[in-house]
Amino acid sequence: MGTTQxxxxxxxxxxxxxxxxxxxxxxxxxxxxxxxxxxxxxxRFGVARATLRQALEQLELEGRLQxxxxxxxxxxxxxxxxxxxxxxHGWPGAAGDAWQPVDCTSAVPPVAVARMLDKDFDAEGEVHxxxxxRVTNGQPVAAELLYVPHASVPDLAxxxxxxxxxxxxxxxxxxxxxxxxxxxxxxxxxxxxADDAKELDRLPGAPVLVVTTxxxxxxxxxxxxxxxxxxxxxxxxxxxxxxxxxxxxxQERRAS
Amino acid sequence: MGTTQxxxxxxxxxxxxxxxxxxxxxxxxxxxxxxxxxxxxxxRFGVARATLRQALEQLELEGRLQxxxxxxxxxxxxxxxxxxxxxxHGWPGAAGDAWQPVDCTSAVPPVAVARMLDKDFDAEGEVHxxxxxRVTNGQPVAAELLYVPHASVPDLAxxxxxxxxxxxxxxxxxxxxxxxxxxxxxxxxxxxxADDAKELDRLPGAPVLVVTTxxxxxxxxxxxxxxxxxxxxxxxxxxxxxxxxxxxxxQERRAS
DNA sequence: CAGTGGTCTAGACCACGAA
DNA sequence: TCGTGGTCTAGACCACTGC
Numbered sequence: 192m193g194t195t196q197x198x199x200x201x202x203x204x205x206x207x208x209x210x211x212x213x214x215x216x217x218x219x220x221x222x223x224x225x226x227x228x229x230x231x232x233x234x235r236f237g238v239a240r241a242t243l244r245q246a247l248e249q250l251e252l253e254g255r256l257q258x259x260x261x262x263x264x265x266x267x268x269x270x271x272x273x274x275x276x277x278x279x280h281g282w283p284g285a286a287g288d289a290w291q292p293v294d295c296t297s298a299v300p301p302v303a304v305a306r307m308l309d310k311d312f313d314a315e316g317e318v319h320x321x322x323x324x325r326v327t328n329g330q331p332v333a334a335e336l337l338y339v340p341h342a343s344v345p346d347l348a349x350x351x352x353x354x355x356x357x358x359x360x361x362x363x364x365x366x367x368x369x370x371x372x373x374x375x376x377x378x379x380x381x382x383x384x385a386d387d388a389k390e391l392d393r394l395p396g397a398p399v400l401v402v403t404t405x406x407x408x409x410x411x412x413x414x415x416x417x418x419x420x421x422x423x424x425x426x427x428x429x430x431x432x433x434x435x436x437x438x439x440x441x442q443e444r445r446a447s
Numbered sequence: 448m449g450t451t452q453x454x455x456x457x458x459x460x461x462x463x464x465x466x467x468x469x470x471x472x473x474x475x476x477x478x479x480x481x482x483x484x485x486x487x488x489x490x491r492f493g494v495a496r497a498t499l500r501q502a503l504e505q506l507e508l509e510g511r512l513q514x515x516x517x518x519x520x521x522x523x524x525x526x527x528x529x530x531x532x533x534x535x536h537g538w539p540g541a542a543g544d545a546w547q548p549v550d551c552t553s554a555v556p557p558v559a560v561a562r563m564l565d566k567d568f569d570a571e572g573e574v575h576x577x578x579x580x581r582v583t584n585g586q587p588v589a590a591e592l593l594y595v596p597h598a599s600v601p602d603l604a605x606x607x608x609x610x611x612x613x614x615x616x617x618x619x620x621x622x623x624x625x626x627x628x629x630x631x632x633x634x635x636x637x638x639x640x641a642d643d644a645k646e647l648d649r650l651p652g653a654p655v656l657v658v659t660t661x662x663x664x665x666x667x668x669x670x671x672x673x674x675x676x677x678x679x680x681x682x683x684x685x686x687x688x689x690x691x692x693x694x695x696x697x698q699e700r701r702a703s
Numbered sequence: 704c705a706g707t708g709g710t711c712t713a714g715a716c717c718a719c720g721a722a
Numbered sequence: 723t724c725g726t727g728g729t730c731t732a733g734a735c736c737a738c739t740g741c
Contacts, residue, residue, distance in 0.1 A: 204729075238731085239731045380508060381509055428631075429634070461710075497711070498712080
């Protein structure tokens with residue numbers, strides 16, 4: 192009979208495709224291996240290229256694939272765990288943190304940041320903006336903008352390097368002199384702005400995990416950090432129990 | 448002259464669209480207001496519907512919009528900050544936590560979870576699987592699967608409610624009796640499985656923030672929690688200094 | 704240069720929610 | 723039943739990478 196299939200739940204094609212591809216990735220491909228190109232895959236599965244791409248997009252979002260224009264689609268390595276929790280009682284730039292300063296400018300912070308800094312920052316509204324990047328295993332994993340009100344680094348000599356990495360280090364150094372009161376952290380999903388995307392080696396709009404940290408000192412918000420981590424390659428870890436050590440791999444998503 | 452436009456950098460249409468829409472949202476629309484439908488918007492901007500949708504998708508990813516099939520596209524309220532950090536020294540299910548148990552089954556955990564549980568869990572490989580949901584302001588914000596090896600709750604009477612919310616509460620109650628050693632948390636991007644999506648009132652594949660927590664007791668991993676938060680509506684907060692309150696929106700472009 | 708993924712179009716039909 | 727967003731198609735051209 193032709194009616195052997197009830198076809199009660201018409202699952203979207205791209206969803207089914209994603210499942211099939213996901214299983215193929217587990218069994219038939221090694222990390223770093225390049226997949227057939229999109230036109231080839233689409234015709235092989237008998238779907239339009241746009242549909243195939245919808246499935247690939249999801250797999251990339253889940254960190255299973257990596258796509259690069261002009262190159263191809265490759266099987267991604269497991270996500271790297273980047274620690275975001277242990278510098279809990281240290282200022283940014285403290286000895287041994289994973290960040291490296293890039294440059295420093297003076298600018299008006301975005302409203303969302305301005306709202307977090309106490310209302311009494313400099314009248315003109317300008318603050319120091321330190322740009323840093325975080326590199327793990329040779330790959331850039333995060334880009335940060337650190338907003339520091341002038342009031343937090345009063346002794347910063349205006350004379351010294353007015354911009355660039357040198358000035359960034361000066362600001363960070365001055366920051367260390369404050370007694371930290373505590374901090375406050377939030378994580379949310381965002382999309383990479385053009386400048387962040389460039390430093391992260393991704394296209395603008397790529398999904399990122401935005402970690403916003405407020406540093407408190409002397410009863411004020413002494414600084415605000417907005418760090419954008421590549422969502423495709425990173426898993427943010429919070430080592431709440433500093434003593435236990437782990438070495439696990441990426442979590443995978445499976446139906447129980 | 449006809450050459451007034453240099454057009455040096457052909458920014459993608461959907462990217463430009465997103466910017467324009469984003470500004471319009473800030474100035475011309477109120478939270479909860481419904482936008483014109485996609486066909487209308489597309490023709491108004493002179494682009495294909497697919498292109499318009501690409502812009503809307505990004506805005507939804509950033510938590511600015513909410514789209515519901517059969518209803519329309521509405522302006523989303525600011526993301527809710529959900530605390531993920533303060534139950535640091537409490538077991539899941541401790542008094543006053545934000546979760547409510549839904550049911551409890553026994554099943555083989557996914558490999559990624561099994562790898563985190565010590566190798567010596569029950570031979571058959573089955574563990575208790577407690578399902579819980581987290582509701583904030585009447586809206587479901589997260590769905591959780593809590594994996595508890597039988598060894599962690601040895602005194603659980605097999606007699607009592609073999610499944611359902613009642614048994615879930617029993618497992619959680621037994622868990623409290625262990626002395627907690629510490630915990631360990633990770634956050635990463637994922638896409639909602641069909642079952643989670645249903646509880647979160649989203650379509651399968653919707654972006655979620657996956658929070659994986661390991662609970663340690665008696666030198667073992669006593670339980671593993673995999674919680675999926677709606678990425679569009681949630682901002683995960685880690686109250687390292689629990690008292691301060693915030694309400695910001697998504698990251699915005701820096702003023703140079 | 705050829706080949707890749709990224710963008711874009713102009714249609715079509717489907718699944719869902721509300722009236 | 724109608725209007726919404728969700729899925730899908732079969733093309734086209736562009737931007738980038740590597741040779």
